[in-house]
Amino acid sequence: MRNYRYLFSSFFIAMLLILACDPDDDSSDETNHTITVDDTKIDRKVLIIGIDGFRSDVMNLTSTPFINDLIQNKNTYSNINHIAEGITYSGPNWSSILTGVHMDKHNVLNNDFDNDNYSEYPSFFHYISSADSSKKTASIVNWIPINTYLMSDYADYAPLNYINDSEVLEHTKNLLLNDNPINTDVIFIHFDELDATGHAHGFSGDVQEYVDKANQLDSYTSELYEIIQNKRLNGEDWLLMVVSDHGGEGTSHGDANNPNINRTIFISEHPSVEFQAGCCYFSSQADIGPTVLNFLGITSTKFDESTDGYSIILN
C-alpha cells in the first residue's frame, strides 16, 4: 500500500512539471519565429513622408513640380493608382501603411482606433528594433492619433503634443540635421493640412486652396529631399518614400467606390535599387512595411507570415 501511494504522488508531481512546461504557451510561440539581418543593408536609412488626403490627379507639373520632377528624372517606383483600404478613412489606411497588413487583420475600421489588433499585428517598426536594438526610429505626426494609438508603442521617439505641418517639417529637419533629440535611422512623418484643406474647400485640382496646399507640401518634400541628398553625398544610404492614405471628392472621402478617393499616390526613390516597374505592379497600403524591411535587410518569419504586402524592391 505504501508503494502505491509513493508511485501515485510521484506521478502527480511529474504531471505538475509537465503542465508547468506547457509547450503551447505564448513564449514558445515567439521562440518559433526568427529574425535575420543582412549586415550589408542594416545600416541603411529610410524617410517616409506621409501626406494625408492626396488626390492623385493633383500631382502634376504645376501643383507639385518637385514630386513630378522626382518621378520623371530619378530612379523611382511611382503609382498614382495606389490602392487604399476598403474603408477610406485615415485610421484604417495609416494603420495598414504602418503595419503591413490590411484592415481585416489590424482591425482599425474608423478614426477611433477602438478594438485594434496591434498586439498581433504591430507596426513594422517593432521588427526593426527586434532585429537590431541600436536602430532608432521616430514618428512625427500632425494627426496625433497615429502616435497615441499606434506608433508610441513602437518608435523610439513619437511626440504626442499637437503640431502643425510646418512644425512637423521643423521637427524632422532637426532630427535629420542635428540628431535632435535622437540620432534616427528610420523616420515616419505625417502632414495633415492637405486633408484639412480638402474638407474645408474641396479635394480638387480646380480648388485653388487645395492646389496651393499641395504646392506647399511639395516644397516641404523638396526641402527634405535636399537634406537626404546631402546625406547620400556623405555616404549615408537613404530610401525616400512619399505616400498618402486616400484621395477625396467634394469635401469628403467617405465613398470607397470612387476612384478619386480609393486611389492615391505612392512614390519610392533611391539612387540605385531596382524597383518594380510602375506600369505593371499596383501597390497597396500593405506594401510599405515589407519594402522598408527588405531595404534594411531584415527578414522576420513572423512578419512574413502576417503581412499582406510585397516589397517593391527587386534586389
Ligand SMILES: [Zn+2]
Ligand atoms: Zn486621411
Ligand SMILES: [Zn+2]
Ligand atoms: Zn479627412
